[in-house]
Amino acid sequence: MRIEGVPASTGYAEGPLFDLDRPPAAYTSKSSAAEEIAALETAIGKAVSRLSAMIETADGDAAGILEFHIAMLQDHALSAPAFASIGSGQAADVAWRAALDAEIAGYDASDQDYFRARAADLRDIRDQVLRALSEDGEPTAPLGAIFHGEDIAPTRFLEIDWSAGGGIALRAGSTASHVAMLARARGVPMVVGLGTFPASLAGMALLDAEHGGMVLSPSPAEIYAFRQSSSSFAARLGAAQSFLTRPAVTKAGTAVRVQVNIANPSDVDGIDISTCDGVGLMRTEFLFGKALPDEEMQYHAYCKVLEWAGDKPVTIRTVDAGGDKPVAGFTVEETNPFLGLRGIRLSLKRRDIFRVQIRALLRAAIHGNLKVMFPMIATPEEYSKAAALFTEEQASLAARGVAHTMPPLGIMVE
Numbered sequence: 001m002r003i004e005g006v007p008a009s010t011g012y013a014e015g016p017l018f019d020l021d022r023p024p025a026a027y028t029s030k031s032s033a034a035e036e037i038a039a040l041e042t043a044i045g046k047a048v049s050r051l052s053a054m055i056e057t058a059d060g061d062a063a064g065i066l067e068f069h070i071a072m073l074q075d076h077a078l079s080a081p082a083f084a085s086i087g088s089g090q091a092a093d094v095a096w097r098a099a100l101d102a103e104i105a106g107y108d109a110s111d112q113d114y115f116r117a118r119a120a121d122l123r124d125i126r127d128q129v130l131r132a133l134s135e136d137g138e139p140t141a142p143l144g145a146i147f148h149g150e151d152i153a154p155t156r157f158l159e160i161d162w163s164a165g166g167g168i169a170l171r172a173g174s175t176a177s178h179v180a181m182l183a184r185a186r187g188v189p190m191v192v193g194l195g196t197f198p199a200s201l202a203g204m205a206l207l208d209a210e211h212g213g214m215v216l217s218p219s220p221a222e223i224y225a226f227r228q229s230s231s232s233f234a235a236r237l238g239a240a241q242s243f244l245t246r247p248a249v250t251k252a253g254t255a256v257r258v259q260v261n262i263a264n265p266s267d268v269d270g271i272d273i274s275t276c277d278g279v280g281l282m283r284t285e286f287l288f289g290k291a292l293p294d295e296e297m298q299y300h301a302y303c304k305v306l307e308w309a310g311d312k313p314v315t316i317r318t319v320d321a322g323g324d325k326p327v328a329g330f331t332v333e334e335t336n337p338f339l340g341l342r343g344i345r346l347s348l349k350r351r352d353i354f355r356v357q358i359r360a361l362l363r364a365a366i367h368g369n370l371k372v373m374f375p376m377i378a379t380p381e382e383y384s385k386a387a388a389l390f391t392e393e394q395a396s397l398a399a400r401g402v403a404h405t406m407p408p409l410g411i412m413v414e
Contacts, residue, residue: 001216003194005169008180009270011189012230013167013207014223018141020149020156024127025134027093033086040082040092043132047125048073050132054158065154065178069125078103093133100126112286117174124153146205146214148197154178162188167207169194169214176264184270244275259313265304278312279305281373284319284357292353298360306368313369317412318347318357318386320375343376348385358393362404370407377411 030036048070055066072078081102085095100122107119141147143164147156150171157179160166168183173192183190189209198216206215206226210233215222248256259280262268268279282305287293293301306314320343347354361372374386387409397404 001198003197003214003216005191005194005212005214006175007190007209007212008173008175008177008192009168009183009188009190009209010233011167011187011209012226012233013144013146013165013189013209014226014230015144015146015166015204016142017201017203017205018145018147019201020147020152022139024130027091027130027134029091033089036086036090036092036095037083039133040079040086040096040129043092043096043129044073044079046132047128050128051155054155058158062154062158062182065121065182066158069121069128069155072121073125073129093130096129096133097126117177117180120151120174120177120179121154123151124155127153128155146207148201148205148214151177152179154182157182157188162186167191167209169205169207171195171197176266178266181266181269187270244272248277262305265301268305268308273309273312276312278309278369279314279316282314282316284317288319293356295356295360295363298357299363302360302364302370303367306364306370309368311369313371315371315373315410316361317373317375318344318354318361344374344382344386345376345378348382351389354386355389355393358390359397362390362394362397362406363402365405365407366403372407372409373412374409375412383409383411 030039051066051070051073055063058066079096079099082092082095082099085098086092090098104119104122104126107115107122110116141160143161144166146167146169147160148169148171151173152168152170157168167189168179168191170190170192171194173190174180175192177192180190180192182188189207191207191209191212191214193212194214201216203217206218206222208214208226208229210229215226218226248258250256257277259278260268260271260276261281261283262279263283264286282302284298287298287301302316305316347357361370364370372390374383377383377386390406390409394404394406
């Protein structure tokens with residue numbers, strides 16, 4: 001039986017199935033609200049300590065994700081509803097689950113894949129605290145297992161020994177999730193969007209993360225065909241690797257600049273910067289999803305790409321919203337949005353929002369070779385107005401002593 005899904009990290013895996021969705025052990029309620037509050041505070045503290053210990057051995061991307069989880073756990077706004085519910089008579093585990101599930105539902109409802117993917121991080125910290133409350137640890141999986149379930153927590157991924165192979169098969173999941181990013185960086189095959197599994201899965205499975213699918217209870221013929229495809233993939237990957245670090249030159253000797261286009265900072269995960277000449281275009285619309293991004297969120301997103309690229313150029317386009325890319329709280333409804341208020345015209349109309357992006361770009365520019373592109377410039381005046389805003393925000397940052405630099409500015413020519 002083959003189930004179809006979407007590749008999130010390419011590769012092939014063959015191994016025993018392991019269920020990710022085992023619920024935590026039951027929690028023993030306390031006799032008073034004060035004890036319930038203390039239990040939840042202790043559990044949150046244990047989860048933070050566990051994450052802090054994991055950071056000690058984590059690499060850059062993984063450490064950043066773990067730090068993000070710690071920040072969420074230490075955000076009183078996230079835990080306040082749970083403590084309020086405990087004060088109203090609920091047990092710590094019920095209150096915590098309800099508070100986190102409400103947050104998760106909000107992210108799941110977003111029409112932006114980037115924000116839906118962050119729901120997995122909230123599920124992760126929800127379950128970490130629930131396991132700490134019940135003093136329940138993660139079960140041990142066999143080496144080379146194919147982990148299947150609704151989704152997989154980033155911390156669970158980081159705890160698994162992938163040296164013997166294995167893969168990830170998810171009913172839901174996202175290609176933009178933190179786990180997908182980690183899987184691509186480590187070469188772990190991963191398929192998402194597999195939908196409904198049979199009620200009970202056991203035995204061996206074949207995970208095809210090149211085309212997107214999983215074969216359950218494979219026949220000898222299916223195993224043979226799978227291994228042939230896996231060998232072919234490995235051979236093609238090896239052949240491609242031999243060309244990656246060579247200069248891109250035509251037969252006539254003309255050098256060709258090869259850059260990547262990205263829509264999300266995680267798109268560069270797993271890409272060796274020595275194999276390309278930088279970023280030809282980073283679209284920033286992905287940040288403008290469920291809510292308008294603040295300066296810090298944008299700054300960190302831009303820094304991630306610039307630091308990855310080193311001294312190679314990164315061209316970041318200011319937000320090109322409108323038309324087929326509406327943004328709640330930013331774009332406006334129009335009879336013909338494709339020819340109306342969009343691109344740089346919209347940014348100049350909503351300067352309050354545009355200035356936030358400008359400050360983030362000016363600050364991030366000190367971390368790499370940044371170039372900024374304005375979208376849909378129709379007249380010289382539009383360019384001059386946009387450039388003037390950069391000059392104004394540069395002066396403001398300088399007056400406040402904030403580190404920054406002015407990057408080269410340019411336009412997108414349609």
